[in-house]
Each structure stands twice: as structure tokens, then as C-alpha cells.
Amino acid sequence: MDARAPRGTADMLPDVARAWEHMTRTAQELFARYGYEPVYTPLFEHTEIFARGIGEATDIVAKEMYTFDDRSDPPNSLTLRPEGTASVVRAALQHSLVPQGSFAKLYYSGPMFRYERPQKGRMRQFWQIGIECLGAPEPSADAEVIAVLWRYFETLGIPAAQMRLLLNSMGDEDCRPAYRDNVAAYIREHAGAMCDECDRRAGTNPLRAFDCKNPSCQEVMSGAPLLRDRLCEPCAAHYEAVKGHLDTLRIPYAEEPRLVRGLDYYTRTVFEVQVDAGLGAQNAIGGGGRYDRLMEQFGGKPTPGLGFALGFERTLLAMEASGAKIPAPPRAEVYVARVDESVAGEAFELAQRLRDAGVAAELDHMARSLKAQFKQADKLGAALVVVVGPDELAAGEVTVRDMSDGASDRVAIQGIVDDVHSRLA
Ligand SMILES: [Zn+2]
Ligand SMILES: [Zn+2]
Structure with missing residues (x-):
């Protein structure tokens, strides 16, 4: 097939x-x-x-x-x-x-x-x-x-x-009808110089001969009567x-x-x-x-x-x-990365909270390493990476990394949605 x-x-x-x-x-x-x-x-x-x-x-x-x-x-x-x-x-x-x-x-x-x-x-x-x-x-x-x-x-x-x-x-x-007849008569007068298609058009749709791409037809039609004058x-x-x-x-x-x-x-x-x-x-x-x-x-x-x-x-x-621009928004504003599998559930839930709050958020579904997750975040154009790790989580916090300058902050997980909103703004 x-x-x-x-x-x-x-x-x-x-x-x-x-x-x-x-x-x-x-x-x-x-x-x-x-x-x-x-x-x-x-x-x-x-x-x-x-x-x-x-x-x-x-x-x-x-x-x-x-x-x-x-x-x-x-x-x-x-x-x-x-x-x-x-x-x-x-x-x-x-x-x-x-x-x-x-x-x-x-x-x-x-x-x-x-x-x-x-x-x-x-x-x-x-x-x-x-x-x-x-x-x-x-x-x-x-x-x-x-x-x-x-x-x-x-x-x-x-x-x-x-x-x-x-x-x-x-x-x-x-x-228009009288004009069409004029054009049809004009095409018939010049039948020898025009393509078969245009000869046929004289009887059906003579005005279409103006659109013929054949150079000899175009030459003939350049002298045809114009409706503008009639x-x-x-x-x-x-x-x-x-x-x-x-x-x-x-x-x-x-x-x-x-x-x-x-x-x-x-x-x-x-x-x-x-x-x-x-x-x-x-x-x-x-x-x-x-x-x-x-x-x-x-x-x-x-x-x-x-x-x-x-x-x-x-x-x-x-x-x-003409070089006109087509807007291409980033595929993710925030990437939620996890340090290891022990916090996968929390990371998954956090991504959903961000999405529910109107933020384009992405996370890993391929068991990638933390380094590979950062690479992916970069590729998707994410402005922020929220890192969920067992130690931070135990303290009720996550790490927010600004991808433009690499600066990192610990942020209370309770206030993460507001924090992300203010950083993206
Ligand atoms: Zn009219
Ligand atoms: Zn033609």
C-alpha cells in the first residue's frame, strides 16, 4: 500500500x-x-x-x-x-x-x-x-x-x-451579453492564431480567453474589445x-x-x-x-x-x-523536573496544579535523568524549571530555577502557583 x-x-x-x-x-x-x-x-x-x-x-x-x-x-x-x-x-x-x-x-x-x-x-x-x-x-x-x-x-x-x-x-x-458576443466574434476572426481551447471558448465562455496562458492567445487578446468601454x-x-x-x-x-x-x-x-x-x-x-x-x-x-x-x-x-513573522509561543512556560522516582507523584500533581492555573507546564514521562530533564526544558523553551526533590519536599519546598540567568530559589510548595505567576509576568 x-x-x-x-x-x-x-x-x-x-x-x-x-x-x-x-x-x-x-x-x-x-x-x-x-x-x-x-x-x-x-x-x-x-x-x-x-x-x-x-x-x-x-x-x-x-x-x-x-x-x-x-x-x-x-x-x-x-x-x-x-x-x-x-x-x-x-x-x-x-x-x-x-x-x-x-x-x-x-x-x-x-x-x-x-x-x-x-x-x-x-x-x-x-x-x-x-x-x-x-x-x-x-x-x-x-x-x-x-x-x-x-x-x-x-x-x-x-x-x-x-x-x-x-x-x-x-x-x-x-x-455584458452584447460584449460577450463581441469577444466571441473577435476570437472567431482570429481563430487561426488561437489555441483549440480558446476556439472552443468562443462558443461557451469567451471571456475566459483573457486568462489563456498561451502567448499567441495573449497577443490576440491584447487587442480584444474591452468591457470598460462598453x-x-x-x-x-x-x-x-x-x-x-x-x-x-x-x-x-x-x-x-x-x-x-x-x-x-x-x-x-x-x-x-x-x-x-x-x-x-x-x-x-x-x-x-x-x-x-x-x-x-x-x-x-x-x-x-x-x-x-x-x-x-x-x-x-x-x-x-516578505519576512512576515508567525508567532510561535513556547511549548512549555514551566518544566516540572523531579530529582528521583520517589517524588514522581508530587511532581505530576504539581504540573496539574500549574495547568489548572493557566500555565503551560510540561514534565517527563520517559524516566529521564535530572540532567536530561533540564535539556528537555531548554528545548521546549521553558522560562522556569520547578525541581521537586525528596529533601526539599520534606521541608515543604521546591526549587525554582530561572532558565534565563540560572538563578535558583527555594519556594514554599503552598505558594508555588502564585510564585510562578509573578515570575512569568
Ligand atoms: Zn451594465
Ligand atoms: Zn488560448
């Missing part, structure tokens, strides 16, 4: 898991300031939720989903979630979280699944954090969502100077207002009229944050947009919505490249 994790998955060992928890905690604290509440949805949904929500012609739905039949008769077609938005919007509809005239702000974090070729920062099981702001049509909501993403990366220690915020408008049902008046006004609000917040952005992002549900604002270092060509660490029609796709009432998702793996690479 192959006893390794499946290709495209990774075990999060303590260093990486700690980084994930740091990123999650940072998100919880920051998102709460903007009024976001947590939500957890199932890791799998009925396949139609993604097929309809994300779009049949997207790469995700066409090629990358983990879809399976369950054991019901007849079987349900289920799919491991490839992204978070469709599930959150489905849940908001099911539980009526956004009655007319109301709004909801939700955030999620957890694993997503896409069958892709694994590469640096791109896994088949990958982790995302995202927010969804439902019910708010105003352009200030767009700028606020973008501000949350921008501030989040800054809070993690990625300097603003190393990030680029790209901004575009995808238009809406009034101006937005209807309300879409153009919305886009201008979003930019104005970003200016107010002094969040720098670059307009990228070819930014389309790979999902069909976007309307109007789309955005992406990229970094210069650590990721190579796959340099986006987060992005999102507005999806005012998504709730209707699922049979709900028209409900404006927008949000972002950011990838844990890529964000961590960007943090490492």
Missing part, C-alpha cells in the same frame, strides 16, 4: 498548522470589526449548486470538481466544494438570512477541493478564508470588502508596497463610485480591464490582490467580486452580494517571501 498522503494534498504539520491558526485568528479579529459573523457549511453540496452557481462552462465545473454518487437509491450527485461562495449563498437562501431590506455579513474558513495539476501554492485540497456581504447594492460595500482584504494582508505583515490591487468591472445583464451607464457609475471610495480610504489600485476571474457569477466589480515575490507566475493571493444574480440562480429573490476568498497556501508563501 501507498502510505503517503494523496497527490495534491498536504499534511499540515505543527509549523504550518500554527501559521493556519494564526491566519484564522487574525481573520476572526479583523473581520469582526467590519461586522462579519462565522458560518460553516458542509464540505459537499448537491452538484447542481456548483454547476449552476459557478457555471457549466467554467474550468472548475468542466474539469476540476470531485463529484461522486452517494449510496441513496437513486443516488444523489454530490460534489466536494471547489470554492466557498456558492455554499454560503445557498445556506443564506435556505435559512432566509437576508430578508428583503436586510443584509448579512458572513465569513468562512476551511478546505476546498479542485482536481488540478499540483504545483507551488496550488493543491487539490487547499484552504481558503472568505467573506460574503449579502444584501448591499451600494458601491461603498464593494470598497469595504476590498478594504477588508487589503487590511488583512497588511495585518499579516505583507507590506502594501509589495502588493498590487487589480480592479475591473464585469458589467451586468444589460451590458459598460452601461449604471455599471459605469457604480465602477466610478467604487474607485472614489477606494481613493477615500487611500487604498491603491490598478485598473486591469482584462481581469475576468474564472467564475460566471460575477457582475460589476471584480478584484484581485497580487504579490511580487514568492509565487512566480501564480501571483494572486486573494480576490473576489460582486455576484448580484447568484441568489436568483438558486431560486431566491434578487439579492445583491459580493465577497472575496484568499488562499492559505499562497498567502503563506507571500508572508515567507
